[in-house]
Amino acid sequence: MNSTHKAPTMQYRIGQIVPSSNITMEREVPAIFAKRMEVLPERFSFHSSRVRMHRVVAEELAQMNRDMGRCAQELADARxxxxxxxxxxxTMCMGPGYHRQTVEDLSAEIGDVENMPAVMTSAGALVEELKDFGARRISLLAPYSDALTRTVIEYIETEGIVVQDAINFSILDNLEVGARDPMKLLEDVKQLNVTGVDVVVLSACVQMPSLPALEIAQQALGIPVTSTAACTVRQMLRRLNLRAEAPGAGALLGSRTGLA
Incomplete structure (x- = not known):
């Protein structure tokens, strides 16, 4: 009797260092991976460690950066x-290019462990995955104050990507950001100047939900649409040497919805 040997399915553990008031990344990132698991063989589990932050203001963001080392150690314990x-x-409020320093700092906090995880940041994922995709001009939506939005724009442009237009909503309470209806973005994006851009970033914030609106916005605009959460998943997959694809999550994860 012949038997067919099946190769074991590869299993991966995904870790996130999450602000204590973030209620989005532990939903959207697993949701994107869940859709991928419907069509591709790799399996993923999801693990997080939380660091205190309630209001999106400079003082709390700086304190959060100082406290992230503990989270990195905890996630490393989970291998x-x-x-x-x-x-x-x-990350971006700490100055241009700071995502590279964050990776160095967190790697140092983890130290010499048997299974050293790949370390990345959502800020780095946004700029690096946009560049890898070939985007040189973008427009974006963000929930931040005017000052923090300017900081984000300057950070992105320092990385060589032109921000043609940006709309921000000046929401300081991070829980309010997470509670925002993602479908409102479909009306918001109509006010955004997207002429000639390579990509529209529907949410330049990992707390502002956007996943349900990504494909609809891309269909309406006929332009590649993404979010920081989608870019984070893309970089995770690329760093794991896996196909950077997932259904229903915009052009940077392989969707051709609405595109010529």
Whole structure:
């Protein structure tokens, strides 16, 4: 009797360092991976460690950056394969290119362990995955104050990507950001100047929900649409040497919805 040997399915552990008031990244990131698991063989589990932050203001963001080392150590104890910070603006408010320093600092906090995880940031994922996709000009939506939005724009442009237009909603309470209806973005994006851009970033914030609106916005605009959460998943997959694809999560994860 012939038997067919099946190769074992690869299992990966995904770790996130999440602000204590973030209620989005532990939903959207697993949701994107769940759709991927419907069509591709790799399996994923999800693990997080939380660091205190309630209001999206400079003082709390700086304190959160100082406290993230503990979270990195905790996730390393779980032997995650990859870990990412889950707060874009906390990194960007520290100055241009700071995502590289964050990776160095967190790696140092983990130290010499048997299974060293790949370390990344959501801020780095946004700029690096946009560049890898070929985006040189973007427009974006963000929940931040005017000052923090300017910081985000300057950070992105320092990385060589032009921000043609940005709309921000000046929401300081992070729980309010997470409670915002993602479908409102479909009306918001109509006010955004997207002429000639390569990509629209529907949410330049990992706390502002956008996943249910990504494909609808891309269909309406006929332009590649993404979010920081989607870019985070893309970089996780690329760092794990896996196909950077997932259904229903915008062009940077392989969707051709609405595109010529």
């Amino acid at each position: 995650v394969d990859i870990m990412s910070t889950a707060c874009l603006v906390a």
